[in-house]
Amino acid sequence: MPDQDLRWLDELNPAQREAVTHGEGPLLIIAGAGTGKTRTLAYRVAHLISRGVPPDRILLLTFTRRAAEEMLSRAGAVVGKLGPVRERAWGGTFHSVANRLLRTYAGAVGLSPEFTVLDQADAENLIGLVRHDLGLASRDKRFPRRATCLGIYSRVVNGSEELPDVLARYFPWVAPWEEELRTLFRRYVERKQKLNVLDFDDLLLYWREMLAVPDLARRLSGLFDHILVDEYQDTNRVQAAILRGMRTGNSNVTAVGDDAQSIYSFRAATVRNILDFPRDFPGTRIVTLEENYRSTMPILATANALIAQAHERYTKNLWSRRPGGAKPLLVTCPDEGSQDAYVVERVLALYEEGIPLRRQAVLFRAAHHSASLEVELARRGIPFHKYGGLRFLETAHVKDALAFLRVVENPRDELAWFRVLGLFDGVGPATVSRALAHVAEGGYDPRAIATSPGPPAAREELARLGRLLSELGEGLPVAAQVERVRRFYEPYVERLYDYPQARIRDLESLEQIASGYRSRRSFLAELQLDPPSSTSDLAGPPHKDDDWLVLSTIHSAKGCEWDAVYVIHAADGFLPSDLAAGSPEELEEELRLTYVALTRAKDHLVVTWPVRYHYRRRELAGAHGYAQPSRFFTEEVRGTMDRVVAEGVRPSAEGAPREERTGYVDLATRIRARWDRA
DNA sequence: ACTAATGTCCTTTTT
DNA sequence: GGACATTAGT
Numbered sequence: 036m037p038d039q040d041l042r043w044l045d046e047l048n049p050a051q052r053e054a055v056t057h058g059e060g061p062l063l064i065i066a067g068a069g070t071g072k073t074r075t076l077a078y079r080v081a082h083l084i085s086r087g088v089p090p091d092r093i094l095l096l097t098f099t100r101r102a103a104e105e106m107l108s109r110a111g112a113v114v115g116k117l118g119p120v121r122e123r124a125w126g127g128t129f130h131s132v133a134n135r136l137l138r139t140y141a142g143a144v145g146l147s148p149e150f151t152v153l154d155q156a157d158a159e160n161l162i163g164l165v166r167h168d169l170g171l172a173s174r175d176k177r178f179p180r181r182a183t184c185l186g187i188y189s190r191v192v193n194g195s196e197e198l199p200d201v202l203a204r205y206f207p208w209v210a211p212w213e214e215e216l217r218t219l220f221r222r223y224v225e226r227k228q229k230l231n232v233l234d235f236d237d238l239l240l241y242w243r244e245m246l247a248v249p250d251l252a253r254r255l256s257g258l259f260d261h262i263l264v265d266e267y268q269d270t271n272r273v274q275a276a277i278l279r280g281m282r283t284g285n286s287n288v289t290a291v292g293d294d295a296q297s298i299y300s301f302r303a304a305t306v307r308n309i310l311d312f313p314r315d316f317p318g319t320r321i322v323t324l325e326e327n328y329r330s331t332m333p334i335l336a337t338a339n340a341l342i343a344q345a346h347e348r349y350t351k352n353l354w355s356r357r358p359g360g361a362k363p364l365l366v367t368c369p370d371e372g373s374q375d376a377y378v379v380e381r382v383l384a385l386y387e388e389g390i391p392l393r394r395q396a397v398l399f400r401a402a403h404h405s406a407s408l409e410v411e412l413a414r415r416g417i418p419f420h421k422y423g424g425l426r427f428l429e430t431a432h433v434k435d436a437l438a439f440l441r442v443v444e445n446p447r448d449e450l451a452w453f454r455v456l457g458l459f460d461g462v463g464p465a466t467v468s469r470a471l472a473h474v475a476e477g478g479y480d481p482r483a484i485a486t487s488p489g490p491p492a493a494r495e496e497l498a499r500l501g502r503l504l505s506e507l508g509e510g511l512p513v514a515a516q517v518e519r520v521r522r523f524y525e526p527y528v529e530r531l532y533d534y535p536q537a538r539i540r541d542l543e544s545l546e547q548i549a550s551g552y553r554s555r556r557s558f559l560a561e562l563q564l565d566p567p568s569s570t571s572d573l574a575g576p577p578h579k580d581d582d583w584l585v586l587s588t589i590h591s592a593k594g595c596e597w598d599a600v601y602v603i604h605a606a607d608g609f610l611p612s613d614l615a616a617g618s619p620e621e622l623e624e625e626l627r628l629t630y631v632a633l634t635r636a637k638d639h640l641v642v643t644w645p646v647r648y649h650y651r652r653r654e655l656a657g658a659h660g661y662a663q664p665s666r667f668f669t670e671e672v673r674g675t676m677d678r679v680v681a682e683g684v685r686p687s688a689e690g691a692p693r694e695e696r697t698g699y700v701d702l703a704t705r706i707r708a709r710w711d712r713a
Numbered sequence: 714a715c716t717a718a719t720g721t722c723c724t725t726t727t728t
Numbered sequence: 729g730g731a732c733a734t735t736a737g738t
Contacts, residue, residue: 098728130728155727163732172733177722180731235728301726401725423726463715490714564728590726612725628726 043078043113047071054322055079057289061316063309064291067353068338068634069329069596072291073102076263077109079289080124083261084114090123092260094281100127100565102265102594125259129274131564133238136245136255138556144245149556150231151445152563156429158234159185161450165222171215179209179216188220192236193303195272231447239273246280256283266594267292268309269299275308279315286316294349295342298590298628300620310349327353329596331360334640337675338633341667345626346619353634363633363640365605365668365676369683370647375411377681378601381641382417382584385599390639392418395599396585398592398632400610404603405586412584423588428566432528432538436545437559439520443507444555446479455500458527461490470497481508499523513558514550521546589632600636602629606644606662629667642668642676 044052051071054064055078066072076095084090097103103126111120125132134152141148153161163181171178179187187209190201198217202210209216227234233241246252262281264270267290270278282288292309313319327335332355339352368374382395399405402423412419427433434454441451452471456462470487477483485501503523507516521542528542529535552558585597604610611625633640644664668676 128728177733180723182731238728299727302728403725461715465714566728588726614725624726 043081047075047078048326050322050324050326051075051078054289054324055082057320057322059285059287061286061312061319062289063312063319063321064289064324065293065309065321065349066291066324067293067327067351068296068631069327069353070324071326071328072265072293072324073106073594074109075324076265076289076291077106078113079263080106080110080120081113084110084120088260090120091125092258093124094132094259094262095124095126095265096129096132096262097126097265098128098269098594100131103127106265128564129242129270129277130235130238131561133242134560134564137233137238137241138560140245140251140255143251144241144248146241147231149445150233151441151448151451152238152560153227153232153234153450154428154563154566155185155235156434157232157450160453161226161230161232161234162188162219162223164449165226166219169215169219169222171219176211178212179206183209184216184219187216188223189236190303191220192240193271193273194305195276229447230449231445232450236273239271239277243273243276243280246277252280252283256281260285261287261289263289263291265291267312268294268297268306269302269304270308271303271305272308275311275315282316286318288316294347295345295627296593296631296634298593298624298631300624323351325351325353327355328357329637330355330634330640331357331638333360333362333675334633334636334638337363337640337672338630340669340672340675341633342626342630343671344667344669345623347623360638362675362677363636363642364679365664365673366641366643366679366681367664368643368645368681371407371645371649372411373681373683374603374643374645375408377643378408378603378641379411379415379417381601382599385639390598392582392584394597395601396587396592396595396597396635397601397603398587398589398635399603400589400612400628402588404609408603409586418581418583419586420583421586423591427541427544428562430538430541432524432532433541433545435527436517436520436524436542437562439503439524440507440516440555440559442481442484443504444559446474446481456484458524458531459489459493459496461492466490466493481505507555512550513552513555514546516555517542517546517549589628592635593631596635596637598637599639600632600641602632602640602642604644605629605642605665605668606648607664607666608662609644610665611667626667629665643681 044056047055051074054062054075057079064072064075066075080093080095083093095103095106097106104121107121107124107126114120137146137150138148141150159181162185166172166178166181166184183206187201187206190196190205191198194201199213202213227237246255259281262278264278269292278288290309290312294306294309297304297306313321330338335353335355342348366377368377378397382392385395386392397405397408405421409419409421435458438451438454441448442455445451449471453467456467456470466489470484470489473487474481474483481504482501484504485498487497489497503519506519511519521539524542525539528538532538548562549558552561587595602610607613610629611622615621615625644662646662648660648662
């Protein structure tokens with residue numbers, strides 16, 4: 036062993052060292068929150084490389100691409116081969132690795148390598164089209180909406196379950212439609228194949244199916260000497276099957292996870308994967324990391340007290356050598372406005388003490404929970420970046436722009452044609468159908484659109500579109516292609532939207548992003564698979580002086596840590612979400628979600644809840660109700676916290692909500708609302 | 714053939 | 729306040 040290797044090992048505790056230096060064979064690392072999991076994985080990669088494993092024979096599967104990049108660059112820094120490790124090792128999500136493998140092996144499984152990837156919105160639209168074609172939309176009894184249809188489909192696929200079981204268990208109100216759904220799903224699959232598109236679930240499914248072919252399984256499995264999987268508690272059964280299939284040659288697989296942090300069962304993730312790992316991979320060595328390096332002891336005391344309520348639990352309590360620090364605060368706020376004010380004041384106070392904004396984060400259950408706080412931050416001129424919720428790529432104008440590239444890349448992509456042609460006046464579903472048939476007759480040459488039949492008003496536009504698509508097909512750099520699209524599309528943005536300037540700026544950002552990609556194909560696919568998750572990802576390399584407060588859903592905060600964490604809306608109905616309070620299992624997951632939120636904090640933890648909140652639903656607008664604190668903050672948990680009551684905010688005449696000014700409106704509305712509901 | 718207006722139901726987390 | 733179907737209008 037080289038001397039260097041010994042030196043890094045000194046930086047690890049005994050359990051971490053055992054995991055890092057584990058040799059051949061399966062390894063399961065149970066890593067509690069903040070126990071140095073990232074470091075352990077990164078060092079293990081470094082260790083493998085120092086032992087002579089070529090970087091390109093290591094596969095690191097993570098939850099986000101950013102996580103993979105971070106670990107690989109840390110590994111590179113340790114072994115002093117920064118470039119080679121990051122560029123040569125395979126790293127990314129299951130979905131992005133599937134994409135890469137499928138492009139290469141498409142031929143072997145009868146898939147055409149120029150397939151395009153559908154994101155969730157695309158997939159919903161497509162299943163909606165099929166739903167409509169089957170005449171399921173107009174029935175006296177309401178057929179589930181397209182998002183629900185896709186949800187059911189996805190659950191069946193990812194959970195490897197049977198349709199009747201899925202319906203009975205998760206969608207009981209839809210059970211009468213079983214036969215129609217089965218038909219819908221069959222037609223949806225056929226349609227995807229005809230359009231040469233894969234949805235997210237297909238990426239995993241095709242990968243798994245490839246592994247079911249012995250010869251292919253040997254070839255794929257033979258690509259890697261070691262496979263490491265992070266966040267294993269949040270993988271689903273298809274992913275577990277893939278992992279098994281990828282280890283036919285040897286059993287050098289490392290899985291890392293923490294069942295107390297499993298928060299993706301809505302995506303068919305199952306803790307069974309981590310529990311069954313030793314059975315799936317006989318001879319597994321299990322290493323448990325329990326020493327927390329992140330949080331102060333008072334914060335861990337609160338987190339431990341909270342997770343103690345979990346009925347099923349395998350990991351132990353965390354402990355820390357960081358005894359100092361104040362108890363976490365549980366803050367009762369009169370209403371949402373005072374919650375905003377309280378958080379902003381605390382953030383600024385810590386900022387004054389020297390904690391930059393970016394080392395502080397506000398966490399919440401649902402993306403819209405931060406709406407009023409965002410307004411307050413904007414009003415005060417405090418910069419922030421929000422993670423989770425509606426993303427850049429999901430905005431209509433960006434999807435439109437990408438659709439131009441998609442039709443060139445994959446002229447069978449009906450959804451993309453629909454977006455592009457739908458921009459023209461007088462063009463609807465009927466015209467798109469005919470245009471598509473016309474393009475198909477021309478051997479799927481996208482340029483054929485120029486001569487497609489269409490309403491007279493759109494003739495000239497179709498010809499111009501034909502010229503644009505022809506240019507795009509000429510092998511220009513991707514950024515230049517985006518630029519051509521932007522020039523073509525800008526007039527439509529101005530016509531279609533009220534404030535076109537911001538949207539046009541987004542298109543310029545898109546151009547910027549495109550410059551980082553070698554081909555249109557990789558640009559399109561990777562953008563779908565690893566979308567920029569916040570505005571900061573778009574602005575290019577951040578300036579040194581830039582500082583902003585982080586706003587994030589708890590789900591998107593997974594794996595992150597901050598000096599100060601504020602968990603807002605810790606009221607029943609928000610956390611746990613009342614939509615997830617239906618079954619004990621769902622409730623338990625909400626508890627773990629809360630645990631994840633608390634364990635993100637290093638030095639300061641503040642939990643707030645507003646007593647009074649305003650109804651947002653129209654028929655009740657103006658009325659208010661009273662919240663209860665989150666049921667997870669029991670007496671035992673509160674005992675570990677300092678309790679604070681925040682001051683109310685006197686509403687200024689201008690900024691005050693309507694009902695504050697008019698006093699008794701809420702009562703009248705309530706009385707009306709009672710009858711509205713009947 | 715397509716669009717605009719109207720009515721009804723649901724409202725989470727993400728690759 | 730959005731999604732989605734239906735109906736009336738261009």
